[in-house]
Amino acid sequence: MKYLKQLSIILGIYFLGLVIEKFFSLPIPGNVIGMILLFLALCSGVIKIHMIEEVSDFFLSHLAFFFVPAGVALITCMNVLKGSVLKLLAIIFITTVIVLASTGLTIQIMKPKGGK
Amino acid sequence: MKDLITSPLFGILLSLLAFNLGCLIYNRTKLPIFNPLFISTTLIIIFLLTFNINFEDYNKGGSIISFFLGPATVVLAVPLYKKLSLLKENAVSIITAITLGSTLGMISVLLLSKLFSLKSELMYSLVPKSVTVPIGVEISKQLNGIPSVTVVAIIITGIIGAIFAPAFCKVLRIKDKVAIGIAIGTSSHALGTTKALELGETEGAMSSLSIGVAGLITVFLAPIIVKIFNLFF
Numbered sequence: 001m002k003y004l005k006q007l008s009i010i011l012g013i014y015f016l017g018l019v020i021e022k023f024f025s026l027p028i029p030g031n032v033i034g035m036i037l038l039f040l041a042l043c044s045g046v047i048k049i050h051m052i053e054e055v056s057d058f059f060l061s062h063l064a065f066f067f068v069p070a071g072v073a074l075i076t077c078m079n080v081l082k083g084s085v086l087k088l089l090a091i092i093f094i095t096t097v098i099v100l101a102s103t104g105l106t107i108q109i110m111k112p113k114g115g116k
Numbered sequence: 117m118k119d120l121i122t123s124p125l126f127g128i129l130l131s132l133l134a135f136n137l138g139c140l141i142y143n144r145t146k147l148p149i150f151n152p153l154f155i156s157t158t159l160i161i162i163f164l165l166t167f168n169i170n171f172e173d174y175n176k177g178g179s180i181i182s183f184f185l186g187p188a189t190v191v192l193a194v195p196l197y198k199k200l201s202l203l204k205e206n207a208v209s210i211i212t213a214i215t216l217g218s219t220l221g222m223i224s225v226l227l228l229s230k231l232f233s234l235k236s237e238l239m240y241s242l243v244p245k246s247v248t249v250p251i252g253v254e255i256s257k258q259l260n261g262i263p264s265v266t267v268v269a270i271i272i273t274g275i276i277g278a279i280f281a282p283a284f285c286k287v288l289r290i291k292d293k294v295a296i297g298i299a300i301g302t303s304s305h306a307l308g309t310t311k312a313l314e315l316g317e318t319e320g321a322m323s324s325l326s327i328g329v330a331g332l333i334t335v336f337l338a339p340i341i342v343k344i345f346n347l348f349f
Contacts, residue, residue: 069178103217
């Protein structure tokens with residue numbers, strides 16, 4: 001029962017996120033709105049962490065598995081990718097370095113020296 | 117025979133088997149390139165092509181698995197909540213840095229894509245490549261990108277982060293532990309975070325904190341940046 005209760009809370013919040021997305025036609029996906037709602041609920045104490053902990057841990061520790069079909073869907077867009085694979089890889093590599101450098105250096109510049 | 121393949125059981129079982137095999141290979145080698153998601157996706161694609169099975173048939177089961185991405189994103193709030201005190205301590209510099217890093221990342225993706233004259237649906241698929249998959253996929257859909265291309269781009273980004281991030285930090289003289297953690301989490305989400313956790317506790321905590329923060333910031337900024345970009349190009 002405990003797990004079903006936890007799942008109900010999580011799915012309930014997810015549904016609420018989708019309702020808010022549709023109702024206000026927001027450009028933010030419903031699952032992310034759900035994430036924000038859960039975060040606020042945890043911060044305000046409306047939902048206590050123990051009310052969702054086990055099921056959340058299950059989802060978080062198996063997160064990668066749920067993406068398998070999304071990755072396999074690549075099979076349906078081979079035509080679009082043809083001839084662009086190297087370009088894609090180059091862009092991914094360069095921009096990853098740009099994000100890493102700009103984020104890290106900003107923190108280092110903003111933080112007072114000698115801080116741990 | 118055909119009913120066996122069109123039953124949802126087929127797609128679910130194939131995904132489970134491939135993923136378990138992927139985990140086995142990764143745990144034996146511990147090499148980031150053998151990421152379980154990467155291996156299992158590749159194996160299933162090869163399997164479907166070899167036996168001439170339609171993606172639609174596989175996806176009868178696959179879509180059941182994909183459904184759980186929704187609640188899986190919602191519970192990303194849990195680690196973020198647990199790391200709240202860390203965020204509060206350095207809130208201003210962390211949020212400034214992640215906002216700046218994510219923005220520059222998206223702008224550079226758009227500029228390089230134009231430079232390489234990449235098809236526009238591929239360009240939009242790459243925009244959310246530094247954030248965690250459940251958020252990235254949703255951003256990709258809203259920008260009219262191709263979600264599956266985004267998934268693969270995100271995995272590759274993560275692998276690059278996990279392999280090269282420590283070396284790049286050294287070259288760029290990023291020495292502060294908080295800075296290293298935030299930089300890794302923002303640029304290469306959960307996969308990079310596995311490396312940050314190996315570097316140390318502070319690096320790991322900061323990196324996992326950035327996954328959620330960078331995801332949220334990117335959700336808000338991506339449509340705006342793409343809109344502004346399209347005004348100029």
